[in-house]
Amino acid sequence: MMKLTVEKYRFMILFIILVIISQSALASRNSMRHREPCKRLQLYYHDILFRGTDAANATSAKVANQTALGDFKFGMLVVFDDPITADNHLLSPPVARAQGFYFYNKKDDYNAWFAYTLVFNSTQHKGTISIMGADLMAEESRDFSVVGGTGDFFMTRGIVTIQTDTFEGAYYFRLKMDIKLFECY
Incomplete structure (x- = not known):
């Protein structure tokens, strides 16, 4: 039972890291896009x-x-x-x-x-x-x-x-x- 909890914990940490990385990649792509002046x-x-x-x-x-x-x-x-x-x-x-x-x-x-x-x-x-x-x-x-x-x-x-x-x-x-x-x- 203890091993299953540790694996879930690792999976959750990995999932959070992937979400953070994908969000930062999207944010940097949007900031590099040419914008029109306001x-x-x-x-x-x-x-x-x-x-x-x-x-x-x-x-x-x-x-x-x-x-x-x-x-x-x-x-x-x-x-x-x-x-x-x-x-x-x-x-x-x-x-x-x-x-x-x-x-x-x-x-x-x-x-x-x-x-x-x-x-x-x-x-x-x-x-x-x-x-x-x-x-x-x-x-x-x-x-x-x-x-x-x-x-x-x-x-x-x-x-x-x-x-x-x-x-x-x-x-x-x-x-x-x-x-x-x-x-x-």
């Missing part, structure tokens, strides 16, 4: 660097000069409060503001690192989206991480794919942002 926005980011005489039009300013290491602005830090528009026209009404900073962090090529918040305060959206990542300027498109948000974008996560839409020397550039949010609450 929210998607396409916006344009406009940056006008202050040149010393254009305070009324400037939306960003250099707060730390570049170093003497290399010819690619290494060490330069820029703080910005840039307009975000729904189309690529600078004078279109802004749908948000991008507030944050970027700095050049490579001494043998142009490369920057961004950290900013999109601040929405319109009839369409209220809240913020926090974004950060490396801007590998030589690439045609680059991805930044969406690391959170507030309001309509509470605790969101996702990817912002950016492309340089235009630039005029070191003083004006426009980025096309394709924002794909995968966690929406």
Whole structure:
């Protein structure tokens, strides 16, 4: 009688282990499946660097000069409060503001690192989206991480794919942002 109880016990343990393994395999398969974004926005980011005489039009300013290491602005830090528009026209009404900073962090090529918040305060959206990542300027498109948000974008996560839409020397550039949010609450 004792042997039968031990065999039942072993069978029950084996059965539980198989159920746990199959559930974890199903969960990992579902998490690796490509998902569609729960929210998607396409916006344009406009940056006008202050040149010393254009305070009324400037939306960003250099707060730390570049170093003497290399010819690619290494060490330069820029703080910005840039307009975000729904189309690529600078004078279109802004749908948000991008507030944050970027700095050049490579001494043998142009490369920057961004950290900013999109601040929405319109009839369409209220809240913020926090974004950060490396801007590998030589690439045609680059991805930044969406690391959170507030309001309509509470605790969101996702990817912002950016492309340089235009630039005029070191003083004006426009980025096309394709924002794909995968966690929406």
